Amino acid sequence: MRFFGFCFVGLVCALGSLSAACGDDPPDPGFEExxxxxxxxxxxxxxxxxxxxxxxxxxxxxxxxxxxxTGTSTTTNTATSSSTGSGCQDGGPGEPNDTESSAxxxxxxxxxxxxxxxxxxxxxGTTDPDWYKYQGTDGTGxxxxxSREITSSHPIRVCKFIQCDNNxxxxxxxxxxxxxxxxxxxRPGCCxxxxxxxxxxxxxxxxxxxxxxxxVRIDTTxxxxxxxxxxxxx
Numbered sequence: 001m002r003f004f005g006f007c008f009v010g011l012v013c014a015l016g017s018l019s020a021a022c023g024d025d026p027p028d029p030g031f032e033e034x035x036x037x038x039x040x041x042x043x044x045x046x047x048x049x050x051x052x053x054x055x056x057x058x059x060x061x062x063x064x065x066x067x068x069x070t071g072t073s074t075t076t077n078t079a080t081s082s083s084t085g086s087g088c089q090d091g092g093p094g095e096p097n098d099t100e101s102s103a104x105x106x107x108x109x110x111x112x113x114x115x116x117x118x119x120x121x122x123x124x125g126t127t128d129p130d131w132y133k134y135q136g137t138d139g140t141g142x143x144x145x146x147s148r149e150i151t152s153s154h155p156i157r158v159c160k161f162i163q164c165d166n167n168x169x170x171x172x173x174x175x176x177x178x179x180x181x182x183x184x185x186x187r188p189g190c191c192x193x194x195x196x197x198x199x200x201x202x203x204x205x206x207x208x209x210x211x212x213x214x215x216v217r218i219d220t221t222x223x224x225x226x227x228x229x230x231x232x233x234x
Contacts, residue, residue, distance in 0.1 A: 088225040092121025092130060100161075100185045103131035103215055109234050110139040116233030121218070123156070123226040129219040136234030138210040152228035154220055161189030161215040164202035170212070171201040187215060 094104025109115040121130050150158060161183040162170045174180045174190035175198055181191050190198060202210045214234065220226045 088122055088124040088128075090122040090124060090128075093119060094132075095121075097131050098129050100131055100183055100187075100215060100217075103133040106132055106134040106232070108135040108137060109232075110137045111234050112139060116231065118229055118231040120227070120229040123218065123220050123222075123228070125223045125225075126219070126221060129217050132216045132218075132230075132232075133213055134216075134232065134234070135213050136211065150218075150228055150230045152220075152226060154222035154224055154226045155193060156218055156220045156226060156228060157191055157193045158230075159183075159189055159191035159217040159219075161187035161217070162200060163187050163213040163215065164200075165209075165211040165213075168203040168208065171203075172198050174198060183215060183217070189215070191217075 092104075094102075096102060097104045104119075106117060106119060109117065119132060123130060150156070159181060161181075162172065164170050170188055172188075175196050177194060178190040178192040178196050181189055183189060190196065200210055200212065202208055202212055216230070216232065218228060218230065
């Protein structure tokens with residue numbers, strides 16, 4: 001059983017805080033389930049037709065929040081810069097990476113604390129999600145530290161989708177405060193606007209190697225240039 005996750009709190013400049021939907025509750029205003037409702041547990045991942053999430057924008061009174069989360073990380077600093085029609089200067093790595101199939105590859109990491117990393121990017125409003133992926137390996141002698149952080153200039157949502165190696169069954173449950181979702185390419189996962197983590201078993205036995213590719217999608221309801229830094233770990 002692998003346990004991993006992200007912990008994130010935004011530095012809010014233009015939007016109020018967002019609360020996450022639980023279970024079968026409807027998503028937050030401005031957010032839609034990515035690709036439809038997902039099972040959230042069990043069964044090998046399948047490939048299906050791509051869908052597009054449509055998000056509306058909303059503005060509330062600004063608030064300010066800060067956070068401090070500990071964890072060892074390295075920093076991804078290879079980046080390309082692109083300028084969009086709105087004037088956003090997107091210096092994030094792998095741009096354009098706004099679809100699941102174009103997810104920027106962050107490489108392979110194990111479950112020891114010093115094998116995670118961080119990546120920074122820019123969201124150009126509501127129609128510019130960023131996708132990343134990494135290969136997680138189930139090593140020996142290490143345990144997963146689920147305490148991670150993402151800092152952002154506006155409220156954002158993070159979704160995690162799982163693809164176990166060799167098409168083994170993805171055995172996990174989305175925790176309370178998250179949404180069960182299915183990615184556009186058919187991978188099960190969870191979304192939230194607040195911190196969450198979950199345990200993962202690949203295959204029918206807890207003795208299996210729980211090796212998997214983790215896909216991460218970051219999006220926002222703010223019709224602004226939104227900067228963020230994501231710290232990740234398996």
